[in-house]
Amino acid sequence: MNPVNYLYLAALLFTIGAAGVLIRRNAIVVFMCVELMLNACNLAFVTFSRMHGNLDGQIIAFFTMVVAAAEVVVGLAIIVSVFRARHSASVDDASLMKL
Amino acid sequence: MENLIALLVGAPLLGAAVLLCGGRRLDKSGHWLGTLLAAVSFFIGLALFADMLGKGAEDRAMHQRLFTWISVDGFQADIAFQLDQLSMTFVLLITGVGTLIHVYSIGYMEHDERRRRFFGYLNLFVAAMLLLVLADNFLLLYFGWEGVGLASYLLIGFWQHKPTAATAAKKAFLVNRVGDMGLSIAIMLMFTTFGTFAFGPVFAATDEASEGKLTAIGLMLLLAACGKSAQVPLQSWLGDAMEGPTPVSALIHAATMVTAGVYLIVRSADIFNAAPDAQLVVTVVGAVTLLFGAIVGCAKDDIKKALAGSTMSQIGYMILAAGLGPIGYAFAIMHLVTHGFFKAGLFLGAGSVMHGMNDEVDMRRYGGLRKYMPVTFATFGLGYLAIIGFPGLSGFFSKDKIIEAAFAKGGTEGWILGSVTLLGAAITAYYMTRVMLMTFFGEKRWQPDAEGHAPHPHESPKSMTIPMVLLAFGSVFAGAFFGIGDRFVAWLEPVTNFEHGHPPISAGAITGATVAVMVIGVGIAYLQYGRRPVPVVAPRGSLLTRAARRDLLQDDFNHAVFVTGGTHLTRSLVYVDHTLVDGVVNGTAASVGGLSGRLRKLQNGYARTYAVSMFGGTAVLIAATLLMRAV
Numbered sequence: 001m002n003p004v005n006y007l008y009l010a011a012l013l014f015t016i017g018a019a020g021v022l023i024r025r026n027a028i029v030v031f032m033c034v035e036l037m038l039n040a041c042n043l044a045f046v047t048f049s050r051m052h053g054n055l056d057g058q059i060i061a062f063f064t065m066v067v068a069a070a071e072v073v074v075g076l077a078i079i080v081s082v083f084r085a086r087h088s089a090s091v092d093d094a095s096l097m098k099l
Numbered sequence: 100m101e102n103l104i105a106l107l108v109g110a111p112l113l114g115a116a117v118l119l120c121g122g123r124r125l126d127k128s129g130h131w132l133g134t135l136l137a138a139v140s141f142f143i144g145l146a147l148f149a150d151m152l153g154k155g156a157e158d159r160a161m162h163q164r165l166f167t168w169i170s171v172d173g174f175q176a177d178i179a180f181q182l183d184q185l186s187m188t189f190v191l192l193i194t195g196v197g198t199l200i201h202v203y204s205i206g207y208m209e210h211d212e213r214r215r216r217f218f219g220y221l222n223l224f225v226a227a228m229l230l231l232v233l234a235d236n237f238l239l240l241y242f243g244w245e246g247v248g249l250a251s252y253l254l255i256g257f258w259q260h261k262p263t264a265a266t267a268a269k270k271a272f273l274v275n276r277v278g279d280m281g282l283s284i285a286i287m288l289m290f291t292t293f294g295t296f297a298f299g300p301v302f303a304a305t306d307e308a309s310e311g312k313l314t315a316i317g318l319m320l321l322l323a324a325c326g327k328s329a330q331v332p333l334q335s336w337l338g339d340a341m342e343g344p345t346p347v348s349a350l351i352h353a354a355t356m357v358t359a360g361v362y363l364i365v366r367s368a369d370i371f372n373a374a375p376d377a378q379l380v381v382t383v384v385g386a387v388t389l390l391f392g393a394i395v396g397c398a399k400d401d402i403k404k405a406l407a408g409s410t411m412s413q414i415g416y417m418i419l420a421a422g423l424g425p426i427g428y429a430f431a432i433m434h435l436v437t438h439g440f441f442k443a444g445l446f447l448g449a450g451s452v453m454h455g456m457n458d459e460v461d462m463r464r465y466g467g468l469r470k471y472m473p474v475t476f477a478t479f480g481l482g483y484l485a486i487i488g489f490p491g492l493s494g495f496f497s498k499d500k501i502i503e504a505a506f507a508k509g510g511t512e513g514w515i516l517g518s519v520t521l522l523g524a525a526i527t528a529y530y531m532t533r534v535m536l537m538t539f540f541g542e543k544r545w546q547p548d549a550e551g552h553a554p555h556p557h558e559s560p561k562s563m564t565i566p567m568v569l570l571a572f573g574s575v576f577a578g579a580f581f582g583i584g585d586r587f588v589a590w591l592e593p594v595t596n597f598e599h600g601h602p603p604i605s606a607g608a609i610t611g612a613t614v615a616v617m618v619i620g621v622g623i624a625y626l627q628y629g630r631r632p633v634p635v636v637a638p639r640g641s642l643l644t645r646a647a648r649r650d651l652l653q654d655d656f657n658h659a660v661f662v663t664g665g666t667h668l669t670r671s672l673v674y675v676d677h678t679l680v681d682g683v684v685n686g687t688a689a690s691v692g693g694l695s696g697r698l699r700k701l702q703n704g705y706a707r708t709y710a711v712s713m714f715g716g717t718a719v720l721i722a723a724t725l726l727m728r729a730v
Contacts, residue, residue, distance in 0.1 A: 022707050
């Protein structure tokens with residue numbers, strides 16, 4: 001199978017994730033979309049690794065997973081504390097970043 | 100001998116310093132000290148004059164350099180004096196007439212409790228004027244020039260408790276400032292043109308400068324002269340300056356102040372000789388002023404203001420003569436000196452009349468005073484004969500020469516200037532006869548003053564009459580002494596040069612015409628004021644008379660043009676400031692504010708909005724990178 005197809009899939013997943021981040025209001029769903037984008041990147045890395053015949057891309061994919069795991073910990077903690085404070089997981093309710 | 104020059108200025112300056120700083124303990128002796136120091140200056144002047152006469156005509160100029168005033172790279176100003184024949188003439192006039200006026204003031208100001216201060220100011224005036232005529236560079240001359248302005252301000256406003264006197268002093272000062280501006284611009288132009296403002300180097304370099312620059316310098320010098328010498332268009336201060344005590348008027352009109360402008364022009368002869376256009380303007384200013392002053396003099400009922408108009412007119416003669424070039428310089432100075440004698444005499448006489456008449460100045464309330472004040476009458480009468488140019492007296496010799504020189508200018512200009520001077524001579528005879536008849540002849544028209552004191556005219560004390568007698572001698576004999584054998588011209592020739600003018604008609608005919616117009620002027624005045632009784636209340640008079648009573652509307656003109664014009668100008672500037680300048684500033688602020696208000700709305704606090712901008716920015720960056728690669 002042509003590895004380029006994997007790249008198309010990665011682009012599709014990334015687009016879905018990006019659209020979800022921009023459109024969805026629920027913080028959990030936004031968060032999952034971020035994960036989707038990260039994994040789309042991982043897929044692209046692995047595909048490039050295979051295409052070029054070296055391991056650099058796969059190694060970077062591991063790094064991405066480590067960072068994503070750390071991000072999940074911090075991100076979920078923030079979401080939980082926001083939910084406790086505001087009784088809502090909607091990102092629109094937390095529009096505090098303005099003058 | 101050169102070392103004495105500084106003492107000429109130093110003596111009266113010392114007097115001014117001592118009298119003004121000395122305090123009340125000098126109240127009893129201050130006037131003697133002031134008079135003594137003025138006299139010291141006069142005698143030093145006489146000694147220098149005798150020394151000068153002992154030398155050959157070409158080596159008479161003396162120089163004394165005291166110290167360097169300002170010294171920076173490329174610019175040096177010295178406190179240095181130059182005493183040549185022209186300065187010498189002025190020194191003797193200023194100190195001689197000045198001393199007589201000091202003596203006169205002892206009596207005139209006897210009852211004034213601020214007499215010490217008055218003498219301090221008089222000394223300051225004399226010192227400043229001496230500095231002006233003795234300076235050897237234009238910057239020091241400017242210093243003296245400003246000193247004269249200051250002293251005149253202090254003296255005109257001496258009776259500062261009278262609002263009119265305070266206003267008159269301010270007016271004189273302000274109008275003079277306009278002229279001073281001309282002098283400072285002229286000095287700056289000289290510095291940029293010649294790189295110096297010392298007399299010698301500047302006058303030596305006039306050949307190398309362009310005529311345009313010399314004309315500009317000449318016109319600026321003329322503006323300065325107009326201010327100090329009360330020439331049109333800066334003449335308006337002179338009439339009001341009569342608010343000062345009468346000795347001040349005599350000093351301003353005879354020895355100091357108004358003569359400064361004539362001095363400046365004659366001193367700058369080399370500049371004017373090389374700038375014929377400027378010279379023409381000088382003659383025009385002189386001609387206009389000589390008629391202007393004469394017409395004003397005809398209408399005034401205030402004896403001092405009539406004499407003030409006369410001064411303006413006579414200075415006009417001098418300025419006109421100075422504008423004629425080498426054919427006129429010497430005669431301008433000669434008329435200045437003879438005028439110094441008779442005008443000082445006339446003013447002191449007027450002061451003597453006022454002294455005897457409870458300070459009344461309205462000539463319509465005089466009349467028949469010749470019996471009560473015989474000395475004043477005799478001296479005033481001789482001054483009168485001198486100023487109208489009665490044959491044999493001072494004014495005859497000097498004025499006649501100016502009229503001849505005016506005709507000798509040549510061409511149409513010569514005829515016009517000559518006719519104007521002749522007409523001026525006729526009007527002079529008219530208004531002076533009017534003053535004479537209204538004051539000393541006719542029946543008594545005295546009236547009690549505001550407090551009910553009827554005047555008891557009496558002759559003034561000796562300290563006042565002796566200066567008048569001495570000045571009357573000068574009025575009678577000075578002209579003949581100077582004029583016969585061209586003695587004065589020969590004396591000044593090394594400084595101002597001299598060319599014989601050649602009038603288109605014979606000199607004898609001009610003299611005859613001068614005498615004839617004088618007789619006509621006297622005759623008309625006699626018919627109007629000698630044959631008929633003088634009404635105590637001034638008749639309404641013709642349009643011209645009424646205009647002349649208001650100084651030919653000079654103040655109305657100044658008000659309409661400069662005051663109203665200035666008000667409108669500032670108003671429009673304020674309008675421009677409020678609309679345009681403030682508009683730009685406030686508009687910029689408002690647009691920045693408005694724009695930020697709109698941009699602020701982008702910060703709505705929604706995380707996804709920020710995410711959009713991040714994604715958008717990234718997309719643009721990637722697109723740009725790809726595009727650049729493709730290209």
